[in-house]
Amino acid sequence: MKYISTRGNHEAINASQAIVLGMVPEGGLFVPEEIPAMIDSEFEKLVGKSYQEIAEVILEKYLTDYTKEDIIKCVKGAYNNQSFDHEDIVPLAKLDDKRYILELWHGPTAAFKDLALQLTPRLLVTGMKYLKMDKKVAILVATSGDTGKAALEGFKDVEGTEIIVFYPAFGVSKVQALQMKTTGGKNTHVVAVDGNFDDCQSAVKEIFASKEMNEWVEKKGYEFSSANSINWGRLLPQIVFYVASYLNLVRDKAIKYGDKVDYVVPTGNFGNILAAWYAKQMGLPIDRLFCASNTNKVLTDFFQSGVYDRRREFYQTNSPSMDILISSNLERFLFEITGHDGVKVAGWMDELKNNGIFAVDAATKAMMDKYIVAGFATEAETSATIKRTFNEDQYLLDTHTAVGVKVGGENMGENVMVIDATASPFKFVKSVYEAIEGDCGEIEELELLDKLEALSGEAVHRGLDALDKKEILHNRFCKKDQIAEQVMDILG
């Protein structure tokens, strides 16, 4: 299986090369040349298998230049009872007969990013071995809060790598900032940026595409790569949890194999929902995919109108991991639904970069309508959903998941619906607590962890416990136009 660029500007390469490179150096993202179909009830035969066994089967389809032994080793290292606190890895919670919550937050950092980032570093290091690389890899990460910590934990002390994380200094929760700033490891670096997530992401993408920066870093003995969902090695592991969750619904007799299921995905960079789309294209019986946004509803508007317009106000919401106006993985989706028209995609991406807006043609819009239903929730609706679900269904939602529950709720059809829980409610404790109990004034965010535990009867997520007792190990801060300088300072 080869990987090609969404902008038709790179030769076809192996999976290991695509993962080590992270993104196409000339701009563009790597996608598989074709989507492997599961034939002869291959999916159905996996009912009752473990997450690890399912992961191996899916990964083998896409990573054809990796040996079976290496894939098994990567999977075992990533998904085990030390890194995840539930045997199913991604357990389902039942709200009612038609609605299930897919808990994707049982990994070390309490967000769904762990499902990918426990595995990505292993795939990357294995890829480096195949390529006989003599250079080290410098991982640059832009984060709206959750990717940063998950990537730091995934890459911490991984031989042959340095990781540098950039996050919006005033755009993440206190818990998120502390999680990152207290990370140990000899190869971890964390920088707060005086800007928003899009500033961080654009700067990092520019560094990847910059000839001078690439030449400079090569002289220092490094090659750049990415742990954001622009890296195929980040996206691929996410296909697995759609397959596993569907098969577990069959195992638990909530559905019969073949019954169509709707998935609701709280969306920012469009990575997670794209993984669901790939699972569907492989033949998993997924019906509708709901793209749920917060007040930064650039995607809702795009799916309704066919016009992507990022020239709008940016809101800091109570679901900050979705505060994104430039949704990177949409590029992959557009490439797929235009039948791999790299010229068209490159044109749209140029328009977006230069003018902040692009409009798709009617044929592309029809394909968008075929696959995706988009909706959004305001902050007030998000809070109201948390309160109602807690009181009526005795289930504690985080803010991002609540956006999904709200959008799913207004679109219930005949199918069973699975709503992705992308973070533990304890990760966004202030917003969650206040949604249920009302304004809690000046109480420290960290004190609220215990209060939420008492209120809900759920234990504080282990990744968030005693954060205030940990030593702050990272204190870098920079302006948004100094991100490249920080990279040079750290690696120089």
Ligand SMILES: *Cc1c(COP(=O)(O)O)cnc(C)c1O
């Ligand atoms: C990253 C994140 C999202 C958005 O996922 P995308 O793959 O970027 O669409 C949603 N919720 C939470 C909690 C996240 O951390």
